[in-house]
Amino acid sequence: MVEDDRLDGRQRRGRDTRAHIISAAMEQFCESGYRASSLRDIAARADITHPGVLYHFPTKEALLMAVLQRRDEQGRETRPVVGEMGRAALASMAAAAAHNETQRAMVELYAVLSAEATGPDHPAHAYFTERYERLHANVLEAYTVARDAGDLVDDVEPRVAAPQLIARIITAHLNTQLRVPLDAF
Amino acid sequence: MVEDDRLDGRQRRGRDTRAHIISAAMEQFCESGYRASSLRDIAARADITHPGVLYHFPTKEALLMAVLQRRDEQGRETRPVVGEMGRAALASMAAAAAHNETQRAMVELYAVLSAEATGPDHPAHAYFTERYERLHANVLEAYTVARDAGDLVDDVEPRVAAPQLIARIITAHLNTQLRVPLDAF
DNA sequence: GTCTATAAAGTGATAGAC
DNA sequence: GTCTATCACTTTATAGAC
Numbered sequence: 523m524v525e526d527d528r529l530d531g532r533q534r535r536g537r538d539t540r541a542h543i544i545s546a547a548m549e550q551f552c553e554s555g556y557r558a559s560s561l562r563d564i565a566a567r568a569d570i571t572h573p574g575v576l577y578h579f580p581t582k583e584a585l586l587m588a589v590l591q592r593r594d595e596q597g598r599e600t601r602p603v604v605g606e607m608g609r610a611a612l613a614s615m616a617a618a619a620a621h622n623e624t625q626r627a628m629v630e631l632y633a634v635l636s637a638e639a640t641g642p643d644h645p646a647h648a649y650f651t652e653r654y655e656r657l658h659a660n661v662l663e664a665y666t667v668a669r670d671a672g673d674l675v676d677d678v679e680p681r682v683a684a685p686q687l688i689a690r691i692i693t694a695h696l697n698t699q700l701r702v703p704l705d706a707f
Numbered sequence: 708m709v710e711d712d713r714l715d716g717r718q719r720r721g722r723d724t725r726a727h728i729i730s731a732a733m734e735q736f737c738e739s740g741y742r743a744s745s746l747r748d749i750a751a752r753a754d755i756t757h758p759g760v761l762y763h764f765p766t767k768e769a770l771l772m773a774v775l776q777r778r779d780e781q782g783r784e785t786r787p788v789v790g791e792m793g794r795a796a797l798a799s800m801a802a803a804a805a806h807n808e809t810q811r812a813m814v815e816l817y818a819v820l821s822a823e824a825t826g827p828d829h830p831a832h833a834y835f836t837e838r839y840e841r842l843h844a845n846v847l848e849a850y851t852v853a854r855d856a857g858d859l860v861d862d863v864e865p866r867v868a869a870p871q872l873i874a875r876i877i878t879a880h881l882n883t884q885l886r887v888p889l890d891a892f
Numbered sequence: 893g894t895c896t897a898t899a900a901a902g903t904g905a906t907a908g909a910c
Numbered sequence: 911g912t913c914t915a916t917c918a919c920t921t922t923a924t925a926g927a928c
Contacts, residue, residue, distance in 0.1 A: 539893080539894090554742075555740065555742070555823055557739075557740070557742055557743040558742040558743070558823075560920075560921065560922085561921080561922065561923090562920090562921085570893095570894070570895090571894070571895065571896085572922085572923090573894075573895070573896085573923085573924080573925095574893075574894050574895075576922085576923065576924085577893065577894070578893090580923095581922080581923080582921095582922065582923090638740055638743075638823065643739075644739075724911080724912090745902075745903065745904085746903080746904065746905090747902085747903085747904095755911095755912070755913090756912070756913065756914085757904085757905090758905085758906080758907095758912075758913070758914085759911075759912050759913075761904080761905065761906085762911065762912070763911090765905095766904080766905080767903095767904065767905090
C-alpha cells in the first residue's frame with residue numbers, strides 16, 4: 523500500500539500528492555494492468571477522489587506515462603553510460619539486471635504492461651517498442667565492440683548473442699518474481 | 708481474420724458458429740487481453756451481434772474458458788504421456804516446445820493472458836496457477852527420474868534445473884514471437 | 893487543491909420479436 | 911439461432927462549488 527504521511531485528518535499532505543498518485547497508480551497497474559485499472563481504483567489507493575487525480579494528470583494516459591517516466595528516472599543511475607564500450611558495457615548491464623532484482627513492483631509492472639502493450643493501439647505500445655529497439659541496439663553494439671577487441675569466445679555471433687542475453691535476463695527475473703510465472707505451454 | 712465460410716448472404720452458416728466465435732475471441736484476446744476485449748468487438752469479428760455470442764456462451768468468462776479449453780485440446784497430442792520417464796519425458800517436452808513454435812497466435816494469447824491473470828481476481832488466474840504447478844511438478848519429476856537413472860551430468864540439481872528449463876523455453880519462444888518482446892529493464 | 897455532481901460513452905447481460 | 915431494444919452499471923472526463 524501507499525504509505526500514509528498526511529500530518530493529521532483534515533489538511534491532507536502539504537506537498538506531493540502527485541508522487542503518491544504515481545505510487546498508487548503503479549501498484550494498481552501492477553495488479554490489474556493499465557486498461558483494467560480505473561481512475562477510481564487508483565484514487566481510492568491514494569485516498570482522494572478521481573477528479574482529484576485528474577487535477578494532477580490531465581488524462582489516464584498521462585498518468586501511465588508519468589509512471590513509466592518515474593521508472594526511467596529511478597533506473598538511470600544503474601544504466602550503462604552512453605559511450606561505454608564492449609566488455610565494460612556488458613558488465614554494467616549485468617549490474618543493472620542485479621539492481622532490477624530489488625525492484626519487484628516495477629519489474630512486475632513492466633511484465634504486465636509490456637504484454638498488454640502488444641496491441642498497436644495501446645497507449646504504451648510505442649514506449650515499449652522504442653525501448654526494446656534501443657536496448658537491442660545497445661547490447662548489439664556492446665557485443666560487437668567486445669568481439670572486435672578480442673574479448674569474446676570465438677564462435678559468439680553478436681547478432682545472435684544480443685537477443686539471447688536480453689531474453690535470459692528477462693526470464694530469470696520475471697519467473698522468480700511474478701506471482702504467476704509466464705507460461706508458454 | 709476468421710475465415711468466412713457462410714454459403715451465401717442470407718442463411719449464414721449451416722453449422723458451427725460456435726467454433727467461429729471461439730476463433731474470433733482468440734484473436735481479440737490476443738490483441739487486447741481479456742478485460743479490454745468487449746463482447747461487441749468479438750461479435751463483430753465473427754459477423755454477428757453480441758447477444759448472438761451470448762446465445763452460445765452464457766457469459767464472457769465462459770467464452771474465455773472455451774478458448775483456453777480449445778487450446779488444451781489442440782496441444783494434447785504433443786504433450787508428454789503420463790507415465791513417461793526421465794530422459795524420455797524431457798525429450799518429449801522439447802518436442803512440445805517445437806510444436807508451440809508453429810502456433811504463434813496461441814503463444815501470444817498465453818503471453819498476454821498469463822500476464823493479465825497475475826491478479827488473483829482474474830477469471831483465468833486459477834487456470835494458470837494450476838497449469839504452472841502441474842507443469843513444474845512434471846518437469847521436476849522427469850529430472851529426478853533422469854538423475855536417478857544416471858542420465859544427468861553430475862552437478863545438475865533437479866529442483867534448480869526444472870524452473871530453469873521452463874524459463875528457457877518460455878523466453879526463447881516468447882521473444883521470437885511477440886510483436887513487442889517482454890521487457891524487464 | 894479537492895470535492896460533489898453530472899455528462900457522454902461503453903460494458904455485460906436480458907427480454908422478446910422473428 | 912440471430913436480431914433489435916434496452917437495462918443497470920461502470921468508465922473517463924468536465925463543470926462548478928468550496
